[in-house]
Amino acid sequence: MSQNLEQEVKELIAGVIGREPEELKSETNFWKDLGVDSIKAIEITVAIERKFKVSVRDEEIPKITTVGQAVAVIKEALEKKPK
């Protein structure tokens, strides 16, 4: 489940920033290493919310700097989601 989620997130983020999923490791900092900025960070958030049907809090947006962090934010949001 987690590996599937991580792969899905990699593909999603890679699509938004115009990279190949293979370029994204779990710990790759896509702000520092792949040139993501505050504008792309919002586009990534929009994509995450649409795909996983979750709401990411404002203050979480700048914290999503790696695939691992994105996965953590998504998991937390999914857990908090009313059933």
Add this chain to the structure above:
Amino acid sequence: MSSRTRIAITGLGPISSIGIGKDDFWSGLSAGKPNVKKEEVFIDGEPWDSFFLHKVEDFNIHDFGIDEAKLNDIREWKEGEEITDLNYLLAAVKLALDDAGIDYSAGDSGLGLVLAHENIGLMPFGLKISNLAYEILSGKKKLSKKDFFNNLYKSFLKSGYDIQTFADLFHVARVFNIHNYSLFINNACASGLYAFEAGAEIIRNGQAKAVVVAAADNPEIYKYLWFRDLGIYSKSGLVRPFCKDSDGLVFGDGGAGIVLEDMASAKKRRAKIYAEYLGGGFDLEGWKITVPQIGNDSYVKAINKAFKNSKTREADIDLLVPHGVGSQPIDYYEAKAIIATFGNNPKKPLISALKPYVGHNLGSSALLESLVMLLCLNNDTVFPALNYDNPDPKFNIMLNKEKKQVKLKAAMKICCAFAGFNAAAVFRRVS
């Protein structure tokens, strides 16, 4: 069915870091030298923090010829505390009414009132809470929980009431004998444009012949800390809208008062008419509080609604004043809406971002910048972009770089505010 009542703008009252009152303000704009200062904040002599701001200096509420007895009543209600935000509102209303030549000395001035502010009364209230909490938490006061709650209640009764905005409406209305429809507005940075529309509707509905609309903001440490923590407050002290090296916003200080009036009444009394308010457009994106949704068309919708309501088209607009805060994602979001409306790197309208002149006046910013735009419209003048050394080509828009004397017929103010309050307003010069 009667034709829609036309709305004239007949009075302007700016209070800003580059000038107080219409004439000084225009001189300050023309000089193009913003008054940016570093505010050092101390607590009991101990440095706390510092931030840049466009600072109003030499402001004294007693310099405006406002009824001193009524000012004293406000001071008594405030238990001696001078509230700068309220003083700015009072002064802005006075300047605007005097500029319009409207007599408010009679029992009922016939006016309506719309006030706008993002956070009025919050700072005095917050400081009082902080001071008492310090007394208790530092062990200077020992209280049971019940006594603590009672103490809080008694200490904050007055200032707590005063963050409920009706008190400010009351104070301002009382000073200027305003007894007709009144309204307090808070749509974050877009408040000024919502206030224009509300004021116009009050007149169109026959609730008042004229409405004074005013907004203000006095920058304070708590506001700065919030914007700093959001990562959008400039460390350089320079607002650089749509630039590669933009590093955030810098607070403005002051406010603005503007008189809206039934066009027929204004003409009848031969008032100076700065412009006609043709209409506004408003769209609430509703995604996040502090971040715009890149890719959403809510801002474009607001602009298109403004065209529809004002019965104008893109080609009619000679001058566009954007929000232009100098924060990359907000500027990008705004530039996308501008190019979706006017095309890539449009030659027309001329785009003039004004926060490098007056700072970001938060809940008053849209009103103050509209006031600048109205003066530009009347003087056929467009000011050059300040701090515009490194325009970012990714935005696909260019700000006007040189001071221009050019015939201006219509202008549009747009704003994309926190919480997704997107707004646009169209004004036309009256010949």
